[in-house]
Each structure stands twice: as structure tokens, then as C-alpha cells.
Amino acid sequence: MTKPPLTLYLAAPRGFCAGVDRAIKIVEMALQKWGAPVYVRHEIVHNKYVVDDLRAKGAVFVEELDECPDDRPVIFSAHGVPKAVPAEAARREMLFVDATCPxxxxxxxxxxxxxxxxxxxxxxxxxxxxxxxxxxxxxxxxxxxxxxxxxxxxxxxxxxxxxxxxxxxxxxxxxxxxxxxxxxxxxFPAIVGPHKEDICYATTNRQEAVKAMAPLADAMLVVGAPNSSNSKRLVEVGARAGCGYAQLVQRADDIDWRALDGISSIGVTAGASAPEVLINEVIDAFRAKYSVTVEMVETAVENVEFKVPRVLRVPA
Structure with missing residues (x-):
């Protein structure tokens, strides 16, 4: 049976940002340096695939510091923590690494x-x-x-x-x-704003790519987690920018194919904590059902890189 044609617009930039990349690297380097288990307070980034992968390597994810033993390293997630958390870790003389995005x-x-x-x-x-x-x-x-x-x-x-x-x-x-x-x-006319906008470059760039892509596509998929703020915003931005239907999916298995019935074009992007492997999984799912032509919609090129903390760069 001949597969129906489908134009798949692929947003660029999409997926991992420098802060997420750094946070994941911090957990992996901590496991290499100190061995398992390494404790992580809160999901290091909001993506189940990433968290499960790190868990399989020996990371233990907890919600609060009191779930961690004093004698094992603990990492604070990319989202940042209240000041009281590192203060408590220091009081307990814990070895801790802060993976907060710069x-x-x-x-x-x-x-x-x-x-x-x-x-x-x-x-x-x-x-x-x-x-x-x-x-x-x-x-x-x-x-x-x-x-x-x-x-x-x-x-x-x-x-x-x-x-x-x-x-x-x-x-x-x-x-x-x-x-x-x-x-x-x-x-409040006297209110003081930031010197430079607080919304990060990656969030802004991914939203701009979606705005460019949305009017071209019958529907749009955002690969990301339901608790990922930047991923949910991409769905909203796509809908507002003229895409008739926008859907958030964690994996290809989550795609609602009935909602996509009759489409001839689809836009695909991913939140800043979604790995490229999940985007490729979604593209492969479309290739299984359609004769797919991929077109890139690129609005920016990113080359930002953040160093990991020095404690991980020096030998044990």
C-alpha cells in the first residue's frame, strides 16, 4: 500500500540547551568520579527518559535533602534551589554539587x-x-x-x-x-527591570522557531515532559502562531494519531530538556506511516556552552 505524502517541518533550534546539557554531564561526571550512588535533589531536568537513563547508571532521585545520607554526594537540579538547601548541606558537611543553570x-x-x-x-x-x-x-x-x-x-x-x-x-x-x-x-512606573532579559536564550530561540514553523504546518508536535514549563509554552506558542492543532508528547508512543488524521504537514520541535533520540523516535514513527519529506525551519544557530563545576574537573 502506498504511504500518503507528509511534509515534516523540523524546528531548529530544538531540544537540549546548554544548561540541560551541563546538568546531565554533572551527574554523569559525578558518577564517574565518586561511583554510585550519587543523590540528585529533584529531577535533574524535566524529562523522564533522561532521568531513567541516569537512574540506571546509579543516580538516586529524591525530593528533599533529608532523604540523602551524609556520606554520599548530592547534586542540585538545573532549576535551582532555595538558599536554605546548600546551607543545610554545608551544615551536614555533605559533598554537594550545584547544577543550577548559570x-x-x-x-x-x-x-x-x-x-x-x-x-x-x-x-x-x-x-x-x-x-x-x-x-x-x-x-x-x-x-x-x-x-x-x-x-x-x-x-x-x-x-x-x-x-x-x-x-x-x-x-x-x-x-x-x-x-x-x-x-x-x-x-508601578518606578519598577526596576533586569539589565538583560531573564527569559533564557534557548527558550526565546525555540519559541521563535515555532512561530516560524506553525503557519506552515497542519499540526505540530512538541516533544517534552508534561512538567516541563518551556515545553508547555511551545505548545501554546504554536497554537497562537497559526497552527490548527498542537500536541505535547513525551515519546512517539504518546502520539494521538486520530487527531492527526488527514494532515499533509506536521511541525516537530522539542523542549530544552528533551534529547534528540526522542525527536528521532517521533520522526521514525511518521516514516512508518507516511512518505516523509523533512524540511528544516531554522531561525537561529546556538553555540553556547557552560563549564561544569571545578570540583568535577579536578582528579579525585
């Missing part, structure tokens, strides 16, 4: 600097997301107020409207965040 650490440093200057912080982010919890946990309680939407800006209660600054989670929708920033600046 771009998240930059936001932490900004927040601390504003606090030292007597400014109350407003954070644009998602409640409960580990990155938001980590950033808000850099400062004492009450010093960071969270807003998630434009509507939240109307109701936020600040100490002094003349002494405010804002930071953002690094994995938000660029367009949604711009709307919230405008609302903050309209209500």
Missing part, C-alpha cells in the same frame, strides 16, 4: 542585588515550579511576590511602589511575559 543563577544574583539595595522583588513565574521556588527562596519570606498573569498585577500588594524590581522565570512565554511586564510598568 542563567538561573544570574536571576538569583539579580534578586539578591536588588534586595541589598532595599527593593522588594516581584517575580513573574509559575507557582510551585522548582525554578520559581528556588528563586523566591533566595530572599527572606515576603521579599519576593509572585505574579503569574496580567490580572495578578492588579491585585499584588507591595510595601512601597517606589522601591520595586522584577525578575522572571527563565522558561516563560516571551509574549505573555512582555504583557505582564507592561502591566507592571503601567501600575
Amino acid at each position: 542563567l538561573v543563577s544570574k536571576v538569583h544574583i539579580e534578586a539578591a542585588r536588588h534586595h541589598e539595595n532595599g527593593l522588594q522583588m516581584i517575580m513573574i513565574g509559575h507557582a510551585g515550579h522548582p525554578e520559581t521556588v528556588g528563586t523566591m527562596g533566595q530572599l527572606p519570606d515576603g521579599e519576593v511576590l509572585l505574579v503569574e498573569t496580567v490580572e495578578d498585577v492588579d491585585s499584588v500588594r507591595v510595601r512601597d511602589p517606589e522601591r520595586l524590581a522584577f525578575v522572571t522565570q527563565t522558561t516563560l512565554s516571551v509574549d505573555d511575559t512582555a504583557d505582564i511586564v507592561r502591566a507592571l510598568q503601567a501600575r
Whole structure:
């Protein structure tokens, strides 16, 4: 039987960012240096395939530090942790390695600097997301107020409207965040913003690629985890940018083929914590059902690389 033709638009950039790549490397190098088990507080990145692979190599994933023994190394996830976590690890004389993405650490440093200057912080982010919890946990309680939407800006209660600054989670929708920033600046004209935008280069680049790809495709798949903020934002961006149907899938097995019935083109991208092997798995699934022509939609070239912590670069 002849397979129907399908144009598969492949977004570039897609998949792993430098911060995710570094975090995974940190766990692998820690296992090589100190042997198993190495403990990891929270999923190192939000991707089940990656976490399962590291678990098979000897990583033990826990949610809190009190689940870790004192005599084994512990790694903090790429999303960052509240200040109290490394302080507790130091008190227990644990060997710990911080895999926080350097771009998240930059936001932490900004927040601390504003606090030292007597400014109350407003954070644009998602409640409960580990990155938001980590950033808000850099400062004492009450010093960071969270807003998630434009509507939240109307109701936020600040100490002094003349002494405010804002930071953002690094994995938000660029367009949604711009709307919230405008609302903050309209209500609090004196509010101080970051020197350079907090939303990271990888989040911005992946959203731009999706905006370019979405109008070309009948439907779009985003390879990523349901708890991955940047992956969920790609689905939203694709739908807004003119793609009639956008779906988040962890693996090829999750594809809802009935929803894709009758399509002649599909856009494929991946969140910043999804490995290329899963993207190839999705492409192979389409090749099994269609006669596929792959077209690249490239909007940026990334060559960012972050060094791993020095403790892993020196011999044991």
C-alpha cells in the first residue's frame, strides 16, 4: 500500500540547551568520579527518559535533602534551589554539587542585588515550579511576590511602589511575559527591570522557531515532559502562531494519531530538556506511516556552552 505524502517541518533550534546539557554531564561526571550512588535533589531536568537513563547508571532521585545520607554526594537540579538547601548541606558537611543553570543563577544574583539595595522583588513565574521556588527562596519570606498573569498585577500588594524590581522565570512565554511586564510598568512606573532579559536564550530561540514553523504546518508536535514549563509554552506558542492543532508528547508512543488524521504537514520541535533520540523516535514513527519529506525551519544557530563545576574537573 502506498504511504500518503507528509511534509515534516523540523524546528531548529530544538531540544537540549546548554544548561540541560551541563546538568546531565554533572551527574554523569559525578558518577564517574565518586561511583554510585550519587543523590540528585529533584529531577535533574524535566524529562523522564533522561532521568531513567541516569537512574540506571546509579543516580538516586529524591525530593528533599533529608532523604540523602551524609556520606554520599548530592547534586542540585538545573532549576535551582532555595538558599536554605546548600546551607543545610554545608551544615551536614555533605559533598554537594550545584547544577543550577548559570542563567538561573544570574536571576538569583539579580534578586539578591536588588534586595541589598532595599527593593522588594516581584517575580513573574509559575507557582510551585522548582525554578520559581528556588528563586523566591533566595530572599527572606515576603521579599519576593509572585505574579503569574496580567490580572495578578492588579491585585499584588507591595510595601512601597517606589522601591520595586522584577525578575522572571527563565522558561516563560516571551509574549505573555512582555504583557505582564507592561502591566507592571503601567501600575508601578518606578519598577526596576533586569539589565538583560531573564527569559533564557534557548527558550526565546525555540519559541521563535515555532512561530516560524506553525503557519506552515497542519499540526505540530512538541516533544517534552508534561512538567516541563518551556515545553508547555511551545505548545501554546504554536497554537497562537497559526497552527490548527498542537500536541505535547513525551515519546512517539504518546502520539494521538486520530487527531492527526488527514494532515499533509506536521511541525516537530522539542523542549530544552528533551534529547534528540526522542525527536528521532517521533520522526521514525511518521516514516512508518507516511512518505516523509523533512524540511528544516531554522531561525537561529546556538553555540553556547557552560563549564561544569571545578570540583568535577579536578582528579579525585
